[in-house]
Amino acid sequence: MKILVIGGGGREHALVWKLKQSSRVEKILCAPGNGGIADDVECLQVDPGDVQALVALAGKIRPDLTVVGPELPLVNGISDAFAERNWSIVGPSRQAAQLEGSKIFSKEFLLRHRIPTAKMYGAYDSARDAYAALSGVLWPLVIKADGLCAGKGVVLPPDPQSARQFLENVMEKNLLGPGGRRVLLEETLEGEELSFIILTDGERYAPMVPTRDHKRVFDGNQGPNTGGMGAYSSDELLTVGLRDAVISTIVEPTLRGLANEGLPYQGFLYIGLMLTKDGPKVLEFNCRLGDPEAQAIVARMDFDLAEVLADVAAKQLDPTKLQWKKGASVCVVLASGGYPGKFEIGKNIDGLTPSVVDTGVNVFHAGTQRERNSLVTSGGRVLGVTAAADSLAAALDLAYRASEQIHFAGMHYRKDIGEHVGRVQAAGD
């Protein structure tokens, strides 16, 4: 197989690493990739949000299978464009990707199918109506911009004044772009968050091992929200009873609902859960693997990912093929100084010696770039140091020891990945 992977973050580096191990794979290409992915496979400079350019690229290289990492190409319709041409791709259609592309679509879908989620107070497309609604709802509440807002579209405002300020920023000043034109107000849920990601061909599905992301920038869940500062996976994250409840009250009704509405879903479906005292409830859907959850998941895969993804594209997923390493895995994100605010790029990265990467630790690259003979930073999240082991403590030990050997100016990372740190709070609260 010749496989094209779309995207250029840590998640895509992890996918490329795993796909490369398959004896069925002859060649992998990545668009656009990054400095680390380019060491492993050929990278092609294409904007991953530009469906036409991706179609043109695939027309030239003719991959047997295309695997899409990020949401933007999916929300922009890459799967539909490939399906029209009978090209094999893993990822949902534009319409099904609305589960991530529109929070209002997703909430209405959940309510229609009676899938447990936070109560919706209302959806608004005029700032005046949204301001008026603030006085009639229960506090605390959550405000969500409807569209894609690069992780900045959700707030838990501490008081009505901050709620008004957010609404003004997104609905009147358009600070988050078109994604903020409509907003959703909903109930605040309390509990622990969990990322439950499944792979489906529209009919059959297979859950990934459960993961937990650490979204806040500092230890103890302090500071602003980020794309994710680290993740871990352990079977202990989910009891058998809870897993059964997630499957029967959330996963199966969701897949049935999609099929009944003529939106058969193919690819990874990320279900962001809040484990509340009344049972698991859906916080959000994403139409892809999480980042950095993917790194922790891939580290525990004990199956041929290329074979399984080709099965999904052919609508022949065999869930029994997905076998997992026992134990745990962890991904520690090494970030640029200042991230998630302003940060500088172009810092030399040292310490990626073979002794770091040959000890069962994978250093997946996110924001890196090759400059002549050196590797430099090119983004906020730079590297994802990933390890799997028999226990969470052993995986953490491996990942943190490797992290200590890596340096770039301004580098910072959380020291408490995998620790139980109480209620995970949301952006803006």
Ligand code: AMP
């Ligand atoms: P979302 O993009 O919808 O996942 O929201 C981002 C983050 O906001 C989630 O990971 C949660 O931490 C938080 N969040 C979203 N909705 C709620 C809710 N209804 N109650 C509490 N926290 C929420």
Ligand code: GLY
């Ligand atoms: N780590 C959260 C996400 O990928 O959306």
